[in-house]
Amino acid sequence: MNMIESPTSSPVSETSPKDGLGALLRRSPPASQAAEQALLGAILTNNKAYERVSDFLEPSHFSDEVNGRIYEAVARRIERGQLADPVTMRAEFEHTGLLNAAGGPAYLARLLTAMVGIVNAGDYGRVIHDAWVRxxxxxxxxxVVNNAFGARPDLDGVDQIAASEEALFKLATDKGQEGGFVSFGKALTGAIDVAEKAFHRSGDVVGLTSGLRDFDKRTGGLHPSDLIILAGRPAMGKTALATKVAFSAARALLRDAEDEGVPPKGAVAIFSLEMSSEQLATRILSEQAEVSGERIRRGDIGQKEFDRFVRVSRELQRLPLHIDDTPAISLSAMRTRCRRLARTKGLSLVVVDYLQLMRPAIGTKPDNRVLEISMITQGLKAIAKELxxxxIALSQLSRQVESREDKRPMLSDLRESGSIEQDADAVMFVYRDEYYLQQRMPKESAYDSTDKFQIATEEWQRKMALVHNKAELILEKQRHGPTGTIHLYFEGEFTRFNDLDMIHE
Incomplete structure (x- = not known):
C-alpha cells in the first residue's frame, strides 16, 4: 500500500545567516497533492468516504484550487442524496470547464488511480487539513513580521501582540470557517433540544441562574447568546448587582459540578475596567462574610469577624470566577481572552464593567464616539453569539435623568448611542429611590418656623421608611419575554442585592 506523505515544504540548502530569510521565503507552502487526489478518488469510488471528513474538511482547505472545487461539487451532490461518481460528475465538470486547468476528463481517471483505500479517507482528510492549518x-x-517592521504604524507593540494572539486563537477555535446559512430544519432541531432541556429542568430557571428569584421568574435566567445591558446612574449599584449575578452564576456552576463529582464545566469572566481585581474581590468577600467593606479597608474588625472573613475567602477560592482588570481593554483583546478561557476552563457568562471604558477592535478608527460605542456593542453581541x-454589559446613563422629577431611567437615557438599545437582547435599569430622597433631607434653614421644619422632617422620614433598603430593577426591554419592574432588597453596608419579600415586609 502506498503511503500518503505528510505536508512538507521543499528542502532548503544551507545558506548564510544573511540569506536565511530569503531562503525561508523561497520555500513552498505545506501541501499534499497526493492526499488531496487520493481523498477525491476515494469519495468518487464510494460516497460513504465523504462521511469520514465532512465534519471538518472544507473546500478552502485544499491547496489546489481545482481539487477544492471538485470536492465542493462532489459534496454538494452527496448532500442532496444523489450519487457522485465519475459518470454522474463528468457532465457537470464538462459544462463548467472545471477540469480544463487540470488536463480535462482524464483527470478523473487520474484521481481514481491515486485512490489508495476508502478506509483511509479520514487520514487523507486530516493530512489535508493539517497542511491548511500550517x-x-x-x-x-x-x-506578524511585516507589522513588526512597520507595515502597520497605527499599531504599537502591545496592540500587535493582541492582534496576533487574536488571529491565532481564531485559527484554533474557528478553524477559519466562515458562518453560512443554516436550514430551518436544523435550527428547529436546536430549538426542540432547548425546549426539552427546559422541560426536564425543575423550577423557573431555564438558563444560568442570576441568583435573583424574581428576575429568574421573569426571564427564565441568563440565556446563551444574549447581550444584556445593565444601566444606571452612578451610586445606583450597577457593579454590586452585576457582581451578585456573577457570583451566583459561578456558585451554581460549582454546585452542579460537585453534584456530578466533576470539575466545573464552565466559568464566569468579569472584565472590571473601573475597579481593580482586589477591590472587586473585597466587595464579594464583604457581601458573603457580612463584614462592611469600609471596615475591611480600615482594618476596623474584630477577631471573630476576621476569622469569618478568612473562612469565607477559603470557600470562595474554589469558585470558577475569573477577573480581568485591564483598564481600557480593547474589544479584540477581550474576545481573545474569552476564547482562551472558553478553551481552557469553559465559559458560561461574561460581565463587562463597563462598556463606555472599552476601546473598539484594534486597527479600527471610528469617526466619532457614537460610532465607537456602536462598534463595541456589536462586538459584545458577536462574542455572545460566537461563544x-x-x-452582561454595564452602561452609564446620561445626566438628563437628574433634570426630571421622576428620575427612573428610560431607554432614551442610554448614553452616547441608540445602538446600545438596538443591539441588546435585554435592557434593564437599576434604580434606588432612597438615594435621591436622601439628598432631599429637610434643612432647618429653609423653613421660617420650627413647626414647619418638624412637619417636613416627619414627612421625609415617612417616605424614607417606605423606600429604605429597596431597589428597583426596571426591565425596559426583553426580546424574548415581558418587561416590567422587579423589586429588590439592597443593603448599603455590604453593597448587597437580594430578593425582596413583598409579603412579609
Whole structure:
C-alpha cells in the first residue's frame, strides 16, 4: 500500500545567516497533492468516504484550487442524496470547464488511480487539513513580521501582540470557517433540544441562574447568546448587582459540578475596567462574610469577624470566577481572552464593567464616539453569539435623568448611542429611590418656623421608611419575554442585592 506523505515544504540548502530569510521565503507552502487526489478518488469510488471528513474538511482547505472545487461539487451532490461518481460528475465538470486547468476528463481517471483505500479517507482528510492549518500559520507569521517592521504604524507593540494572539486563537477555535446559512430544519432541531432541556429542568430557571428569584421568574435566567445591558446612574449599584449575578452564576456552576463529582464545566469572566481585581474581590468577600467593606479597608474588625472573613475567602477560592482588570481593554483583546478561557476552563457568562471604558477592535478608527460605542456593542453581541454565552454589559446613563422629577431611567437615557438599545437582547435599569430622597433631607434653614421644619422632617422620614433598603430593577426591554419592574432588597453596608419579600415586609 502506498503511503500518503505528510505536508512538507521543499528542502532548503544551507545558506548564510544573511540569506536565511530569503531562503525561508523561497520555500513552498505545506501541501499534499497526493492526499488531496487520493481523498477525491476515494469519495468518487464510494460516497460513504465523504462521511469520514465532512465534519471538518472544507473546500478552502485544499491547496489546489481545482481539487477544492471538485470536492465542493462532489459534496454538494452527496448532500442532496444523489450519487457522485465519475459518470454522474463528468457532465457537470464538462459544462463548467472545471477540469480544463487540470488536463480535462482524464483527470478523473487520474484521481481514481491515486485512490489508495476508502478506509483511509479520514487520514487523507486530516493530512489535508493539517497542511491548511500550517499555511494559515505561515500567513499569520508573515503578518506578524511585516507589522513588526512597520507595515502597520497605527499599531504599537502591545496592540500587535493582541492582534496576533487574536488571529491565532481564531485559527484554533474557528478553524477559519466562515458562518453560512443554516436550514430551518436544523435550527428547529436546536430549538426542540432547548425546549426539552427546559422541560426536564425543575423550577423557573431555564438558563444560568442570576441568583435573583424574581428576575429568574421573569426571564427564565441568563440565556446563551444574549447581550444584556445593565444601566444606571452612578451610586445606583450597577457593579454590586452585576457582581451578585456573577457570583451566583459561578456558585451554581460549582454546585452542579460537585453534584456530578466533576470539575466545573464552565466559568464566569468579569472584565472590571473601573475597579481593580482586589477591590472587586473585597466587595464579594464583604457581601458573603457580612463584614462592611469600609471596615475591611480600615482594618476596623474584630477577631471573630476576621476569622469569618478568612473562612469565607477559603470557600470562595474554589469558585470558577475569573477577573480581568485591564483598564481600557480593547474589544479584540477581550474576545481573545474569552476564547482562551472558553478553551481552557469553559465559559458560561461574561460581565463587562463597563462598556463606555472599552476601546473598539484594534486597527479600527471610528469617526466619532457614537460610532465607537456602536462598534463595541456589536462586538459584545458577536462574542455572545460566537461563544454561546450570555454577556452582561454595564452602561452609564446620561445626566438628563437628574433634570426630571421622576428620575427612573428610560431607554432614551442610554448614553452616547441608540445602538446600545438596538443591539441588546435585554435592557434593564437599576434604580434606588432612597438615594435621591436622601439628598432631599429637610434643612432647618429653609423653613421660617420650627413647626414647619418638624412637619417636613416627619414627612421625609415617612417616605424614607417606605423606600429604605429597596431597589428597583426596571426591565425596559426583553426580546424574548415581558418587561416590567422587579423589586429588590439592597443593603448599603455590604453593597448587597437580594430578593425582596413583598409579603412579609
Amino acid at each position: 499555511r494559515q500559520l505561515i500567513d499569520i507569521g508573515e503578518n 454561546s454565552v450570555p454577556v
